[in-house]
Amino acid sequence: MQKLGDFKLPHFFNYPPYFTLQPVKDTRQKQVQLWKELILDYCRTQKIFVIGLEDDFPLFSNSAIERSLSHEARDIFLSGLVSDGRAEWMDKGHKKCLILWLRIQDWADCILRFVKDNGLEDSVMTVEEIRSGIESRGTELHGMHRTVLMRALRMLEQKGKLAMFKGSSADDEGVKFSA
């Protein structure tokens, strides 16, 4: 089986029609489904949070069979993820897409688990520390996209699980976890 880095690609990645937008409704439906799954899988394992449509996203082309997805196809598949709530467009021109291979809710749960596992109740941390500190190593939080993290934190804030505050330096915010 082909690999993309250490990612195992499914067989149908080598099926030429996979890279051509199918006109027949039922066929198209299946094709879209398979692409959504593949994108999410790949992004999860590679911890990719943003896909730029015009970038050389490795999944979008297959040099072995000399095929690549058209811009239209990329837009359609990513829009499919957006409708499912598994992605968000970061701009009106659909140039960049934020991939939520974990939903914001799931991320929030991650954070809560992290707090519990590390006994961080009632303590304070910076946002940066959450995503790159020693504690987060080995967890999903490590290296996560700042925008996603902020969204998850705000969601938790609304639920009263923590409080956010501005830190001493301009670009770092702090979080106080509730007890």
Next chain:
Amino acid sequence: MAAGKWLPSAQLTSSGRPVLLPGEVECSTLSSVDLECEENSNFPNFKSGVLILTTHRILWIDETNNKGAASIPLGAVTHIFSLKKSIKAMFGKPKVRFQVSAAADGRVDEKGSTSIVITLVLRGKSDPDVFYSRFWEVWRSRSWEVLNIAGDSDSRLERSGGSMEGSSVVRMPVVGISGILRKEQELWESTDKSLQDAFQDLNALMSKAKEMVMLAEKMRLKLLSGSTSQANAANDDDTGSKQEMQDWLLSVGIVSPVTKESAGALYHQQLSRQLADFVKLPLEKAGGMIALIDVYCLFNRARGTELISPEDLIQACALWEKFDVPVMLRKFESGVMVIQNKSHSDEEVFARIKSLALRPNALWTGINPSDAATTLGIAPALAKEHLLTAESQGLLCRDISPEGFRFFINVFKDIEPNNIYLVKEHGIYGTWVSATTAPG
């Protein structure tokens, strides 16, 4: 009868019919005609009589009074005036005026030295133009002169006073002023006549044409009323002759009035059957399906002359639904129209396409319209139609690349989105995977 004084009298039979002279033929009969003379105030009232134009004379008969009739020998007519087409003339009754030789006392006389003008007022329902042209005709033909040569010189002698010798003199005397005048007139008249003749032919043609058109219209109406009031299972004879009539109407360029819901024009029916027969052989050669445009060319080429129009062709194909013919017209989504055998089944074609797409090299590189054309034995354009139809049925998937437009067997059906790494053992996906991951 007072006529006798001014006009020669004419004999009548006991039933009031004129006694004709030898060789005299009646040409036209009009009723309600007045005969008038402008110059002669003493001229009697010839009102509303029957006017008979013969080859020799003009006869006026008073039907209420069977005491003879008046006549004007055509030989005495020196000039016929043209019909007035003025607005004034339109409101009045049509009048035919002509000049007649008369003696000094005003009496009509072929050898008279003066002339008077006689007017016929046509009060009846007659076509003045027709009478007028007939009048000219008979006057021109001078049938009475033949008679004069043959004999009856007695009557001539009588009129002229008896001193004329020899019946060999046929023409009017050409001496004297009247002679010159007469010559002039003859010249004028001959020119006029040829013009008149030309128009006469046209008129004759026009009236015939009118009759033909009226006839055609009557037939058309008859057909229309017949077809709506009769049930379809009508008398065979009737239907036969009706079909003949329709045929005839069509052949003179008149579209059949019978609607499409009934059998349709016989022409299209026959064409339809002829086409069904013709198309059998080309259809076989083309593998069971042939584009309509190709049939159009082949059929017309075979016909040589009497080419059919595209509309005729489509109508002929449309009629196949009504007959029991083994062929049918089919329209693809793309708009392409083909003729195919009724026995042709899409399933069979799909089966062949499927087996073609499952061949090892097809699994690697897919199939294109020309591959399909070769396998199916049909034209590439039609093969493409089949591939597209197969695609729409979910049998194939398209692959568009710089190398072109190709089709692969559809493997998506066999893949589960929740388990994208699973390859079912028995399935098209499995076949494809084994074929394409094998070395080589």
